[in-house]
Amino acid sequence: MPDSILSVRNIEKSFGALKASDGISLDLVAGEIHALIGPNGAGKSTLIKQIAGGLKPDSGSVAFMGRDVTAKSTAQRARLGLGRTFQISALAMQYSVLENAVLGAVGQSGSVFQFFRPAMKDPALLARARRALDRVGLQDHEDIITSELSHGQRRQLEVAVALTLEPKAFLMDEPMAGMGAEGSRELTTFLQELKHEAPILLVEHDMDAVFACADRISVLVYGQIIATGSVDEIRSNPQVRVAYLGEEEPV
Amino acid sequence: MIRERYLNMMVLALLVLVPAYAVLMDEPFTITLATRAVIFALAGVGLNLALGQGGLVSFGHAAYFGMGGYAMGILASHAQNYEPLMEVPFVIEGTNSMPVIWLVAIVASALLALLIGALSLRTTGVYFIMVTLAFGQMFYYFTISWPAYGGEDGLSIYVRNQFPGLNTLDPIQFYGICFVLLLAVLYGVNRLNKSPFGLALNGAHQNEERALTVGINVYRLRLVAFVISGAITGLAGALFADLNRFVSPTMFSWGVSGEIMIFIILGGVARLFGPVVGAAVYIMLEHFLGGLSEYWFIYLGVILLFVVLFAKGGIIGGLSKKETRHAG
Structure with a gap:
């Protein structure tokens, strides 16, 4: 993508027989909140670690601000402007x-x-x-x-x-976790403002929060991104409903 | 409860008053005890930088203590025997000048800490403890089996080394040298702890992930801290050798690493004056309890257990209230 700040290309990572990342490609473009959702064990943490540094993909690449950072350390990526928040503070x-x-x-x-x-x-x-x-x-x-x-x-x-x-981009791991309704709302408003300075890649469990603030959503299942799109597209995607939202058939 | 700063002032006052009293009463042995305490304190201040501020539990700081000791022993023994250290490709003479010996001790132990740190900082937790211990023991056995400088018997230096303008054989003058060095190092370490480097070092100890994600190269940060830590302990080793006018492989033994750690735990981990109080109390216990029973280590153990269980932050932590970092 042309104005992609962070771009992940064909990342693969296996732990023994388990393919935690199975050819993942993902873009974070300027001005957006891009949410990454997926059931437990889908490989979200593994993907985040490969984007933030600390875990090297078996193959594929991570580019940040047009530079290949696949071989760079966590600290180096931070100095380039990758801001990070964690699930557990x-x-x-x-x-x-x-x-x-x-x-x-x-x-x-x-x-x-x-x-x-x-x-x-x-x-x-x-x-x-x-x-x-x-x-x-x-x-x-x-x-x-x-x-x-x-x-x-x-x-x-x-x-x-x-x-x-x-930062030139944020990587936020479940920022809404344990926040309560009021706090969640305030944070959502704040993130909506923040995204114009630097786009945000958001990993989040809270579906309502994701649907309320994300511009785009990518759904990760078994190490693969099965869909990327707007909130409405994801909501109505039958594959996503089966795999993640836990519904057999749309009503 | 008193402020930690006032407590520190009181400790310094005692370190001046006790030897002064000993001079008046003509008790050179008390001065020697105080000198031991000050030198051990210096070794502890060195380790405390790595262990207290950095969370790097090095169980091998005897390596730097011994390195400092042998730097003194080797240089002084060559000066004593009028033999140069080496003649090809250029001549290096031994020396009995304290400042030169200190410099060599500091540089040698810093280099050793760089080497040991570069390897052992790739591990964490129990592995780090074991690797540093192993390096320390390696030097212990090396000095035992190396005959050139006394081997197992160690090395005696008959005359204490010289400091310009002072008579170093006078106990109180030698004490003065050690005390001033301790003051200088305490001042430097205090500045270091409050500097961006110190903030980052302790921050990385509290949360490594956070330090990394604000762009701090934690490995390099810790390595630098480890080198400074080793250099300070090395300086203490050179002074200790000069105090005894004797060096032996014992300085490298793991027991010494343990003792240095005990000073810190007793006095207060990560407290500036923790090792100073710890070393002073240790020397007093050794003197008074050691006079009562050969098995005084049992009592030391009980006291240590009590401090660890009930006085959070050691003796300093138990006596003073917490001071916020940026208040000073």
Whole structure:
């Protein structure tokens, strides 16, 4: 696709006899929320790991911003602008909210090997961190230790840390998990705004949330993408209904 | 409950007052004990950077302690015997100058930590502990079987090495040197902990995935921390050898690795002054309990168990309230 930010081409990955990724191709284009759905064991996590780094495909390629990143590490892909949030919050739990955001800013600025100047007094790092916290509405909580945050706030902080990287694309693993109706709605509104800055590849279990916010949906079953399309197309696709929505025949 | 910073100040005050008192009362043995405590503290501060901040449980820091010790032993023994270390292709003489010996000890143990770290940091958890332990033991057996520098019997240096302008054989002056070095290293490590490097190192300890996904090369980060950690412990080894005017393979033994770890656990993991308090308490226990019974390790075990079970954050953690990181 022409304006594809992230493009996955014919990825194959086997664990012994199990084909977890069986020739998967997928595109994330500018300005969209692209949801990836599929039943348990369909190979969603395996695919995400190959896109984010940390797991190398047996064959096929991953391109990000027009560059082949198949052989690049997780950290390298992050520095290129791949922002990531996790299903179970991956945060430094003993750090304050601000420290977590500064950690993101440190990674972004490449100042990891500065040994002498205090990080929490560096105006550039603090400004970047606070900008990200502002965006998600955590600006009044910056001194709170992360382990004391509510589940929803941790999700917000996850997004804020990813935002410090000024990502060119987001990879979000079940951001709505455990959020509650109100929180889910707020997050959906926020993602609708965010997608204009950087497209979002969303892995999500919550069907209502997916149908509410996704521009396109890809359905992964047994390591293969059986359909890609708009919400309506996926809803009415008979194959999807059988394989995933658990219906024999459309009524 | 007091603030950790005030507690640290009190520890420093004690490290000044006790030796001063010993000078007034003319008790050189007390000064020697204090010197041991300060040197062990320095070794612990080194390990604490890897273990406390980085979460890298190295059970082989005796390798750097011993490396520092042998750097001193080898250089000083050549100076003592007026034999150059090597003559081809160019002449390298031994030396009895402390600053030169420290520099060599630091560089040698940093290189060793680079080598051991580069290999062992590819593993995690129990495997990391076992690999670092194995490397430490490798050096232990190597020094035992290497006859050039005393083998199993070790190496005696008859005169303490020189420091410009000081009489290093005077216990309090040698104590002063060790104490100032400890202060300098504590200052540096404190800055390091608060720097972007320290934030990233501890952040990667708390959540490796997060560090990776903000673009931090965690392997390289840990390797650098491991090298700095080994270099500090190596410096302590050189001082320890100078204190005893003797080096032996024992400095490389796993027991030493364990002792350094005990200082940290006793005093407080990842606390700046944890190893300082831990080493001081350890030396006191060794002196007083060791005088009562040969089996004083049993009591040490009980105390250690008590600290681990009931005082979260060791002695420092038990006595002080938590200080937020960016308050300082």
